[in-house]
Amino acid sequence: MWNELVTSDRDACREFYGALLGWTTKEMPMPEGAGPGAYTIWVAGNTDAGGMFKLDENHMGEKMPSHWMAYVSVADVDATAAKVENLGGQIRVPPRDIPGVGRFCVITDPTGAWVSLMTMAEGT
Numbered sequence: 045m046w047n048e049l050v051t052s053d054r055d056a057c058r059e060f061y062g063a064l065l066g067w068t069t070k071e072m073p074m075p076e077g078a079g080p081g082a083y084t085i086w087v088a089g090n091t092d093a094g095g096m097f098k099l100d101e102n103h104m105g106e107k108m109p110s111h112w113m114a115y116v117s118v119a120d121v122d123a124t125a126a127k128v129e130n131l132g133g134q135i136r137v138p139p140r141d142i143p144g145v146g147r148f149c150v151i152t153d154p155t156g157a158w159v160s161l162m163t164m165a166e167g168t
Contacts (some may be wrong), residue, residue, distance in 0.1 A: 046115035046162065049096040053110075054084060057096060061086065067093065113150075115160040121147045124161050 051057045061067045065088070072083045072095075084096040099110055118124045121139045128135055132154035139149040146164040153159070 045117065047094040048113045048115065048160075049086075049094065049110070050099045050108075050113055051096060051110040052099045054096060054098055057110075058084070069096070111158075113158060113160055115148065115162045118161045118163055121149055121161050121163040125149045125151065 049057055049061075058069055062069075068087045069084045070087060072085055082097070085092050086094040086096060099108065125135055125139050128151050134152045135149060136152055136158065137148075137150035137160075139147055141147050144165065146162055148160050148162040150158065150160045
């Protein structure tokens with residue numbers, strides 16, 4: 045599982061979680077067109093513990109507050125996404141690749157809760 049903070053104020057969150065949990069950060073460049081710009085990796089000790097990026101004003105087509113997004117590992121994102129609507133959920137971001145990382149999609153369950161599904165690339 046991977047957790048990602050989508051926030052309107054990366055600096056404030058960097059300071060908050062650094063002081064609260066002792067986390068440090070490192071920046072990861074994003075490929076052209078891959079997302080919202082710079083991506084920050086949360087580091088707990090020597091372990092990459094999650095990610096953070098800047099919240100767009102109209103994130104995923106909706107006005108949203110800052111939030112944590114969980115990524116749940118699945119064997120096949122496309123096959124799992126194909127089941128979502130039949131089970132009463134919605135696909136918010138269709139399956140797409142993150143170069144060098146894997147393939148993901150964002151869904152909401154029948155209650156409106158958001159979660160991302162992820163199939164990691166081999167070797168990651």
